[in-house]
Amino acid sequence: MMDQRPTLADVARAAGVSRAAASRAMNGAYGVSATVRDRVRAVAAELGFEPHAVARALATGRASAGRRDRIEVLIVDPDPEAMSNKPFYSRVLTGAMRALGDHDIALEVRRVATLPAEDTDPPFGRLLINVPGAAGAAYARRGRTVALGRSAPGVRFVAPDNDGGGYQAAAHLVTSGRRHIGAVFGPPTPCADERRAGFMRVLAGAARPATTADGDFTRSRGYTATRELLAREPRLDAVFASCDVTAMGVLQALREAGRRVADDVAVVGFDGSTLAEAADLSSVYMPVEDEATSAVHHLLDPALPSPPRLPTTLTVRSSS
Template sequence: MTEQRPTLADVARVAGVSRAAASRAINGTYGASEAVRRRVREVAAELGFEPHAVARALATGRGSAGRRERIEILIVDPDPEAMSAKPFYGRVLNGAMRALGDQDIALEVRRVSALPVDDTDPPFGRVLINVPGAAGAAYARRGRTVALGRSAPGVAFVAPDNDDGGRQAAVHLVATGRRRVGAVFGPATPCANERKAGFLRVMSGAGRAVASADGDFTRARAYMATRELLEREPDLDAVFASCDVTAMGVLRALRETGRRVADDVAVVGFDGSALAEAADLSSVYMPVEDEAESAIRCLLDPARPAPARLPTRLAVRGSS
């Protein structure tokens, strides 16, 4: 009788992991922690397991059809020009590609105005951006999911310290003697709400009332919101913009109404993007590339703990 060769299932059983985890560990692909890789390979050596060449090709996602595993970055943003108008998304892609390196994984980016109803071909993993909490939880139940920004309880996320960024912006304006302060805040998303909370907390403690308007992270809405603020409070001497794109609309409105930046009105943005540097805009820098890189690494290795809030830093320039 010929002795039966050990199978991948045998390796998985002895190592105490799933067959899929054993396959990833054997083939050295994404999705298995270093501890799992080491354990599985030790067991494989003990059992004398040798992976079949065809099976290896399939396991690495390069079978006869040439289909690769993919990670999807799902962005909910109603602005049709969002990908070109908002530097944030380009920085996310840069960080994601940095995390993937030379791994044979496809990166798919999908911007939608509203969440898709069906999910018939789920990817290996998803990074969620601006996805509401309940929907984020639903996606997390279907597979590996990491959100950029706080989402529903139980949904892994990576985020900068938005609250402290708002605090830094407010401290700077108070310290430079600005007393009639306005703000164009963002939409009702966790990240925008955190920036708003940090900013208002300092202003309240300093006895500064804040004239505010709601924005949506677009230049057009920020421009209109700033015009509205100036009509209500013509003597504003500072404006906090919830992101750098918003700040561009604020600056345009100030120029058109004859206000000098920063002599008459100081402006502070949030993101620290290339827009801020080009416009000589004081802005709270957040490490978007690091945020996206961490999210992808968490998808590739679920045992990897999500990082603590990433630090933000105010860069003071000519606008304030």
């Protein structure tokens, strides 16, 4: 005799939600609103649906293996020492953990040099960092995804006002009388492009030529790029570094060249990290922890409205 007991698919259909949403509502998992959860459970009670105990344990991730829902922080960075060399990532993790609070959700961090070809074990949600737009869109089609920084159209993201931060840095150097300004920009990513655009807009308006070099958010490239700038413009009296890690290389190159900071050459970074504080470096502060907190909140509740750009603020110290 065929089993005529209602299934989870029957509950989902009657409640007007997906089977995945019905499962989360029944299991008390995150990702559905209280309204949806109550509706699904009311429909289940009306239909007489009773989840199998083993299936329920597997669905909630609390089977014998002890697995839980997890949020994966996926970082694309070829530097194997990136997690220790770049304060940005530790600040992201701080903000993500703040958002999770006491939620029974694991936080998993994965740094890769290149994106994996397969996605055999998708998490509850993903926080993407440095993931190219097309790849970000592909991940978004597979499940809930939020990027830190602008990504492909249709991919929800959280980002600071990079353009405004670049603008503030350039305005500070111009108004303080610097005339031979250089810049070490970042890699071809949306956040680096926005910082470059804001910075160059000020110089164009002030009719100040800029000596620029491309960077990659590393100290080593900041060092070599600054040596290139000095060779091309010996009168260099200011350098904008598009991140604080890059600025550390800039400072090293200037010291070795016998240039005094800030008497001879002013230096401004971007991030406002502990590196900037330790080096007494003028830097554009961006609220990385708040970015990550907002991103995780949007992973937990996709119904939240799209987040606005977070403000950036230049902190002037002795380097400029």
